Amino acid sequence: MTRELLEQYNEIPNASIRAWKDQGKKVIGFMCSYLPEEIIHAAGMLPFRIRGTGCTKMNCSDALMSNYSCSFARSCLEFVMDGTYGFLDGVIALDSCSQMVRLYDNWRFRSKLPFMHLLHIPYKNSDTGIDWFRSEIAVMIKALEKTFRVTITDENLLKAIRVYNETRMLLGSLYELRKGENPPITGSQGLSIALAATSMPREQYNELLKAFLQEMRPGESTTRDPRARLMLIGGSLDDPSFIKIIEDQGGLVVIDAMCFGGRYFSEPVDENGDPLLSLAKSYLNRPKCPRMMNEHVSLFEFIMDMVQKYKVEGVIFQKMRFCSFWGGESLFLEKKLKDSGIPVLSIEREQILTNEAQIATRVEAFIEMIQGLA
Numbered sequence: 001m002t003r004e005l006l007e008q009y010n011e012i013p014n015a016s017i018r019a020w021k022d023q024g025k026k027v028i029g030f031m032c033s034y035l036p037e038e039i040i041h042a043a044g045m046l047p048f049r050i051r052g053t054g055c056t057k058m059n060c061s062d063a064l065m066s067n068y069s070c071s072f073a074r075s076c077l078e079f080v081m082d083g084t085y086g087f088l089d090g091v092i093a094l095d096s097c098s099q100m101v102r103l104y105d106n107w108r109f110r111s112k113l114p115f116m117h118l119l120h121i122p123y124k125n126s127d128t129g130i131d132w133f134r135s136e137i138a139v140m141i142k143a144l145e146k147t148f149r150v151t152i153t154d155e156n157l158l159k160a161i162r163v164y165n166e167t168r169m170l171l172g173s174l175y176e177l178r179k180g181e182n183p184p185i186t187g188s189q190g191l192s193i194a195l196a197a198t199s200m201p202r203e204q205y206n207e208l209l210k211a212f213l214q215e216m217r218p219g220e221s222t223t224r225d226p227r228a229r230l231m232l233i234g235g236s237l238d239d240p241s242f243i244k245i246i247e248d249q250g251g252l253v254v255i256d257a258m259c260f261g262g263r264y265f266s267e268p269v270d271e272n273g274d275p276l277l278s279l280a281k282s283y284l285n286r287p288k289c290p291r292m293m294n295e296h297v298s299l300f301e302f303i304m305d306m307v308q309k310y311k312v313e314g315v316i317f318q319k320m321r322f323c324s325f326w327g328g329e330s331l332f333l334e335k336k337l338k339d340s341g342i343p344v345l346s347i348e349r350e351q352i353l354t355n356e357a358q359i360a361t362r363v364e365a366f367i368e369m370i371q372g373l374a
Contacts, residue, residue, distance in 0.1 A: 005193060037202075
């Protein structure tokens with residue numbers, strides 16, 4: 001079971017998705033963690049987070065998107081063009097950033113699916129923004145119902161919310177184990193498990209994660225004498241091998257603030273009242289992405305809270321090249337962290353890892369600096 005859970009993220013489509021499709025069921029791709037997955041689940045379909053895991057070339061996507069576009073978006077488009085995402089029955093894009101919207105535009109133009117929808121997200125978390133987001137979710141529900149001839153009831157939505165809240169609780173328990181002096185899992189394993197949540201039927205995932213947690217024994221470490229406890233922050237990272245490079249140098253990533261990781265499951269959905277309003281509130285209230293306006297302070301406070309709870313000794317800021325949101329956010333966060341006495345290492349990266357040795361050298365030097373400060 002442990003191996004099955006850890007390896008689910010690695011293949012697109014994986015065995016769970018192929019089994020789902022063999023039953024004649026639908027799979028809907030989505031592009032951002034602000035998408036309320038419960039909606040798709042309540043429609044009897046499988047939500048799948050679009051990502052570029054395992055992409056090794058960008059020949060086709062480079063012809064359609066500028067080289068100044070982030071390589072995460074281009075790698076996802078490459079999978080659209082080469083048929084990797086041929087198992088999808090629809091896709092939901094969100095205006096999370098301009099480059100992901102360009103990915104959606106090219107997808108629509110080159111390989112139109114039976115269902116394609118652009119969900120708009122407010123840039124401010126306010127009462128007005130929450131009400132507007134609720135109305136946008138309602139529009140998306142009507143579009144899903146019309147295309148697939150299904151009915152998404154409040155009862156089914158509540159069932160889906162309960163299933164996903166269980167996932168949030170289980171992932172929270174998994175991350176709690178990493179607070180200890182000798183965590184039973186590594187950071188790369190933690191990201192692998194979180195990625196699996198977005199690529200398999202949720203009830204199956206919950207059962208596997210329950211079994212995995214029962215096997216874990218606090219104090220029985222899978223890492224021996226880590227040289228530094230680290231936190232990873234930054235944009236979309238769907239490749240655990242990046243974290244493994246860090247941990248191979250003796251660092252241990254005990255916590256992260258990324259949309260595929262710690263920010264993905266941190267806000268439970270209220271199971272009482274209007275389910276659409278509860279979803280809108282929860283997804284907008286989660287720790288903020290830099291796309292949200294005037295949330296610099298709240299994001300910094302979230303990071304500092306995790307630094308204290310997980311006894312973090314240094315922060316690694318991984319930034320996808322040409323990511324305007326996280327590139328801009330770094331100007332604020334790096335200074336604030338350094339002013340707070342937290343060592344920071346910034347690494348600009350591409351989706352396809354071609355500079356492992358350079359990253360390893362920089363991480364090694366960063367860890368030695370942290371040890372020198374201890």
